[in-house]
Amino acid sequence: MARTTRKSVYYTLIVVVVAATMLLFLGAVSYFRSIEIQEAGNRLSLYEKSLSDGLERFQHLPYVLARDAKVIEGARGIGLDQLNVRLRGFAEKAKLEAVYLLDSFGTAIAASNFGTKSSFIGQNYAFRPYYIKAMRGQTGEFFGVGTTTGRPGYFISEPILDAWGAAVAVIVIKLDMSGLERAWVDAGEKIIVSNDAGIVVLTSHSQWLYKTLVALTPEQRINIMNKRQFGNQPLDLLDWKKTDPYSAYIGDQRFIHVTGAADRLGWDVHFFQDERRIYERAALVSGIFGLFIVLLLVFAVFLRSERIRQALAVSQSDRHKLIIANKELRNAQKELSQSSKLAALGQLSASVTHELGQPISALRNYLAAAEISGHITSEKTLLNFSNVIDRMDNLTRQLRLFIKPGMEKFEQFDIGDVIDGAMALVGHDIDAAGIKMDCSSSGQKALVFGNKLRLEQVVVNLIQNSIAAMDGVEDKALNINTEIIDSDVVVSVRDMGHGIGIKKLDELQEPFHTTRASGTGMGLGLSISAEIVKDHNGRMTAENLSKGGCVFCIYLPHSDTGDQS
Missing domain, CATH: 1.10.287 (Helix Hairpins)
Structure with missing residues (x-):
């Protein structure tokens, strides 16, 4: 009976915890959704401003060019070659895609892209709305795909007036808006800019470009064709659906959707933010609550x-x-x-x-x-x-x-001969291992009294240990230095290998003790070397270096006076 009661309590607790977690999750979704909508609105304002700044930046330039003396002369057919060069300079300095001059018939008579395959010179643009409006004495602006280059751009036009105030020519600049789109792509955002007909003219996703947010009427399509605004684009309907004031689907994915009006051309800016972040944050809060219970x-x-x-x-x-x-x-x-x-x-x-x-x-x-x-x-x-x-x-x-x-036969000799003999034996191994070698000395003659071949064996053993210790190291370097300290000749062998770890020199000098892989050494080298150094009334030290590797030092009595005792 007690066991049955205990199980009922456990089941009740589980149901209560699960129900509380679900209610908390739904509440968190509602809360974080309101936060995300607010953040999306803030980001929309940022992109609206950047778009408006991009469109407003060069509004004054056609006005200035229309009053330039050289441009006015070009409108009369004077100095067109010089004007081409001048317009190219304007375009390069202002980073414009093109600057060009149209005569009273809408034909380009000067352009910054003269001499290129896609030059505007000789092309007629009388059908463009920016030309028609400028010939009426007004500033024109227009967005469309270039009929000559096939690249979209934002066109601003200004009339060139004669002495009686009549328009006799039109100066036009073309802005490339792709830099703004690349900035959106780099930021990982999902943005659509649509014109007054609901056609996507700018976007962070190229597959959405020139799609329509609403179905076009036959009259709208005819008007677009007459202006050649979007070339041969089919202007298909975008696969999207608005579900509520702040939500929309693009394909099968649901987004938070906020929109705002741009300052020019009757454009609208649409900002989409993935809703998965809402559920991730809500799940995190619910998970923390569940973790607390656990x-x-x-x-x-x-x-x-x-x-x-x-x-x-x-x-x-x-x-x-x-x-x-x-x-x-x-x-x-x-x-x-x-x-x-x-x-x-x-x-x-x-x-x-x-x-x-x-x-x-x-x-x-x-x-x-x-x-x-x-x-x-x-x-x-x-x-x-x-x-x-x-x-x-x-x-x-x-x-x-x-x-x-x-004791073997001892004699007096320069320790440098020992170093040279050892290098002759292991020099090939050093080169084969790709090790940067450096031998240095204090410049003094370092005489010792002993057996040259036995000391040479000690140096050979230390060098071979250093070569093995640097196996797998990228920057391999080996330094052998000879100097006289007090009454001792000191030979130091310094490498950039893995060091000796926490082992003491006494352990390393034990017979058959080795740190190498099985089959690559018997562990006798340091043991024999230690005995040889002792026979020469010397001593040997070893220590790890702070930047990696280790240094072995051999101390031998300096025999500068020829004393052989």
Whole structure:
């Protein structure tokens, strides 16, 4: 019985919440609709003003041109070539599509577009209303598609009067209104400008252009044809429908629709705004209300789950202790594994040096025999073979560090020779990786006492690590700098790679420790390098750079006095 009562309460609450949400949604739709209508009216006023400003901007210009001395002379047939150039200058300065002069018969005798394929010169425009009105002594204005260019425009005309006040010619300017339409398109607006016959003359959507908002009568169509106002456009009816004072459909989409009258030509401006925003905002408000109810339910569930959490606290504590014990066990296993790695490294080093020692000695003997017998006649080839064998022999000797560390033959030399030798080995790798290389020094002779080949191996290892660290980096740069600081010669290798992360240098120097992908490194390089630097009474540091990458520094005692102790 109690369970049935509880279910009834739940169902009642759900019905109440849903009903309240629906009522809130309907109220929000009504409210936001009134807001959107007001905003649409404000934007309509803005576009009405921009249209009126565009039409009013050049109203004075034909009046000024009609009183220009050169234009008046042109009306008499004098200096037409010079007038063409002058009109072109007017059009370019004022950014007009065209300026042209019509004689008393309506034929263009001068034009700013002279010399072009679409020149107005020689064309007769006596049928245009702006010409007829100007010949009556009045200012004319007209919007239509150009019969010569096929481009629509706004025409303003002014009569040129003789001494008795009679019109003897007409000066006309043509404005291109497409810039205004592009501005509407860029703003993402939906705007229609219709003339007094309901024909769309300007719009943000080209598919609506030259459609009619109302059906034209036969008399209207004949009048439009006589004026050639819209060329061969069919003037079909636009697929739209007005549903109430502030709503209209275009096709299947419903819009808020507001309209206002322009200042000239009897035009009307129509502004359409998508109604989806109203429902989106109403849905948002309703969603917030529903979310609030959900949060209340979640809070109730949280209180119940809190009691359950407290009951689990004891078991979680035991689990934590178990995690700590497992961590200690893993650490112990890690230490054991490290010891095994060191032992394996010693065995591996002994095996490699033993197995490669005899073949290298034999190869050296074969080379000597070939030199004596004269089978190798090129000294350069002989020297290259000898250098390769010496390097192989030196590498096997380095592995003996992990068997019986000891001093190799030390001598005094310039650390720059070590840098040059390392670059000779890895220069091709640097070029292949597309790395910008920079070697610099303080200019002082940096002498050290040690084994040149072993130190060269250290620098080679650091450069190879830097090349690997910059894999996938766009701006690759590597800098090797040599300087003397106090009593030390310091060699720094700086790259723009991924850095060493949060790892310490001691971790990176452990045998078999590597940050590279499996199969690209054994993790012995830094371990061997650290041992070599120690044998030279030096030290090695590493740190991340603030702008990315890291720098490894090798500190070696400066042997400027020739002291070999």
